[in-house]
Amino acid sequence: MMARYNRWMNEKLYAIAAGLDEQALRCDRGAYFGSILGTLNHVMTGDVLWLKRFAGHEALAQPLALLQEVRAPSRLNDELFDDLPSLWQYRRRLDAALIEMAEIVGGLPPDTVLSYCSMKGMPVRRSLQALAIHLFNHQTHHRGQATTLLKQAGIDPGETDLLMLIPEL
Incomplete structure (x- = not known):
């Protein structure tokens, strides 16, 4: 569900951002990553x-x-793509991969471990499922910042709650 929410929100935010001119996309609005483009x-x-x-x-x-x-x-402030169209193109592909990944992670035993190195080169071992939750929480946090930046630019992004994807029973 979180992977689908991620895709839904990204499609929504990127479609809105695509309607902005370069100045509005790159305007430093005082956010942690500066601009709408910087936050995305x-x-x-x-x-x-x-x-x-x-x-x-x-x-x-x-x-x-x-x-x-x-x-x-x-x-953490590296710009992997310097323009919105390139960022959005890769975002779509990555979101599709995230949906596939989430299905696999959901089927793994809860005690599955991921071993990796931190950005400081230190070895780390943590729960893969907990790290997946962290990934989706991180996305939600910063997309919330992006919606605030869009509001500052005079654009209402509309409904953004996960609740919109939870079916009524």
């Missing part, structure tokens, strides 16, 4: 950083193979 890039940077780690798990290597196309970020 940070979500991508975080995703790429974590998913490259996830791709090290044998069950996830194939669905996350497209990560070989982008460099590993060295900082």
